[in-house]
Amino acid sequence: QKEVEQNSGPLSVPEGAIASLNCTYSDRGSQSFFWYRQYSGKSPELIMFIYSNGDKEDGRFTAQLNKASQYVSLLIRDSQPSDSATYLCAVGGNNRLAFGKGNQVVVIP
């Protein structure tokens, strides 16, 4: 089992809709959870981090963490064409940050 899994294929959403991304992790002792956005040819950019169970909102982004089920999700409300990018889930634990392979989001005008 991979440390961090992001299994969904490319996600196409209409402009203005909600994009939902999921990420599962294997280490039950993980303590920190991050979402990065990566535009094509650019480096990852931090958009959200969460440490406790529940929801954390920042503008149009909401991160949801469920440690019992070992998943973390990202919701993007009112999706805009500028949200078209690859979203990387990263999980911290055992002194290491492990990244998933990312999910591509395409917002269709």
Place this chain on the structure above:
Amino acid sequence: EAGVAQSPRYKIIEKRQSVAFWCNPISGHATLYWYQQILGQGPKLLIQFQNNGVVDDSQLPKDRFSAERLKGVDSTLKIQPAKLEDSAVYLCASSLGGVNQPQHFGDGTRLSIL
């Protein structure tokens, strides 16, 4: 606040040649990371420094890769000799503390091996 600085942005070399990358972290950030990102994959940690000490280099191919962070600020990553499979983007990141602190990435160096 200045971000993480990396150079060069692009590098093309032939296999078996050597190459070096440089990184200057955000001021005050004690922890520095080097990642390798192959197209279509997430970043893979190569080495993590806390100040000038190595915290984790378990995924660094030590027969060809080396890294140092003298004086606990700037860092260099070297590959010698390069192989075709080393073609990737090499990312430097820094954070205030350990892995539970948000990491901030530089623009990366895109390495192509011919």
